Amino acid sequence: MVELVAVADLDPKALEKAAREFRVPNTFSDYRPMLEEKLDLVDICVPNHLHAKVAIDAINHGANVLVEKPLAISADEAERVVRTAQAQNVMICEAKQWRYVPALRKSHESFTKGKMGKLVSILAQWHSEIPLTWSHAQWYYDPAKSGGGIVSDIGIHLVDLLLLYGGPVGRVSASGGDYLGTMGFDTSVQALLEFSKGGSGLLDVSWLAPHSKFLQIVGTSGIAEVDMHYYSRTHWNYARSPFSDLKEAIGTIGRTSRRVMNKDFFNPLPRLFQALINDYAEAIINHLPSPIPGEMSVRALRVKEAIYKSLSEKRTVNL
Numbered sequence: 001m002v003e004l005v006a007v008a009d010l011d012p013k014a015l016e017k018a019a020r021e022f023r024v025p026n027t028f029s030d031y032r033p034m035l036e037e038k039l040d041l042v043d044i045c046v047p048n049h050l051h052a053k054v055a056i057d058a059i060n061h062g063a064n065v066l067v068e069k070p071l072a073i074s075a076d077e078a079e080r081v082v083r084t085a086q087a088q089n090v091m092i093c094e095a096k097q098w099r100y101v102p103a104l105r106k107s108h109e110s111f112t113k114g115k116m117g118k119l120v121s122i123l124a125q126w127h128s129e130i131p132l133t134w135s136h137a138q139w140y141y142d143p144a145k146s147g148g149g150i151v152s153d154i155g156i157h158l159v160d161l162l163l164l165y166g167g168p169v170g171r172v173s174a175s176g177g178d179y180l181g182t183m184g185f186d187t188s189v190q191a192l193l194e195f196s197k198g199g200s201g202l203l204d205v206s207w208l209a210p211h212s213k214f215l216q217i218v219g220t221s222g223i224a225e226v227d228m229h230y231y232s233r234t235h236w237n238y239a240r241s242p243f244s245d246l247k248e249a250i251g252t253i254g255r256t257s258r259r260v261m262n263k264d265f266f267n268p269l270p271r272l273f274q275a276l277i278n279d280y281a282e283a284i285i286n287h288l289p290s291p292i293p294g295e296m297s298v299r300a301l302r303v304k305e306a307i308y309k310s311l312s313e314k315r316t317v318n319l
């Protein structure tokens with residue numbers, strides 16, 4: 001069991017709200033004295049450019065850290081966090097909760113068991129609203145604080161999933177960027193990743209196109225389509241036929257109805273975070289490997305940086 005014992009925020013209103021909502025007994029306007037409380041785990045949810053500093057401070061106080069994505073705004077900074085955690089013998093985990101979408105876990109399990117054959121390609125698409133529409137935070141629009149636009153914000157989740165299936169990336173070629181030319185950061189990007197072990201991944205992220213969030217994983221003996229938006233497995237394609245499509249459609253109706261009934265359909269995010277936090281807490285207690293190791297976060301950030309380099313230099317970038 002995890003007990004929430006303290007919360008820190010510079011903003012008194014945000015601090016009071018978090019303490020009230022989550023019934024946290026101890027509050028701090030500065031996170032540093034909070035770290036003296038000998039905490040087992042610190043969950044870091046400050047703006048991106050502060051992740052590495054706060055994480056390293058917490059690690060140096062002997063705490064395990066769960067860091068909101070991205071682990072840091074650059075791969076080098078993230079590597080410093082990883083090295084500090086190794087030196088202090090604590091565990092780090094980045095909040096990549098999309099890995100816990102049930103349909104995605106199922107497809108990944110089948111993939112790693114070899115049921116889908118050899119990887120051919122993965123399409124990872126996420127189109128959503130720009131944070132302007134749901135947050136007053138200004139740091140999102142300053143690349144020095146956010147680490148970039150859409151590739152840094154939601155692209156990093158998909159890069160993590162692409163690496164999960166495809167492994168290390170050898171080359172990156174990207175197009176798009178500040179699509180309307182008015183924002184000063186990337187709002188719509190497509191990037192082709194060539195995996196070192198074979199196969200390729202297409203990252204397609206946009207804050208301008210209509211809503212879409214899915215992964216299509218193509219193997220030599222199967223295709224999995226994962227609807228990340230409603231968290232349903234849309235189909236497995238081992239031997240596709242009108243009958244199997246109908247069976248899948250009926251299954252989707254059943255799963256969606258259950259999600260509407262238990263309200264998961266309207267706000268499924270808390271369940272994903274809950275699953276991630278449970279896994280992480282269990283790893284800490286039982287000395288298991290981190291569910292999302294820091295090395296994986298560093299690798300994803302190197303890919304993010306290669307995408308940005310490819311965009312600015314208009315060429316293919318080797319990693």
Ligand SMILES: NC(=O)c1ccc[n+]([C@@H]2O[C@H](COP(=O)([O-])OP(=O)(O)OC[C@H]3O[C@@H](n4cnc5c(N)ncnc54)[C@H](O)[C@@H]3O)[C@@H](O)[C@H]2O)c1
Nearest residue numbers: 008009010011014031045046047048068069070095135137
């Ligand atoms: N995993 C996900 O899907 C997901 C979704 C949304 C946001 N995020 C990440 O969560 C983090 C926070 O995003 P947000 O939208 O809540 O930002 P926000 O700006 O709304 O909230 C950040 C909070 O941190 C506080 N803060 C800033 N500096 C601080 C400091 N030095 N000490 C203590 N508190 C400090 C601010 O007062 C504010 O309350 C970001 O890293 C973002 O990328 C992740």
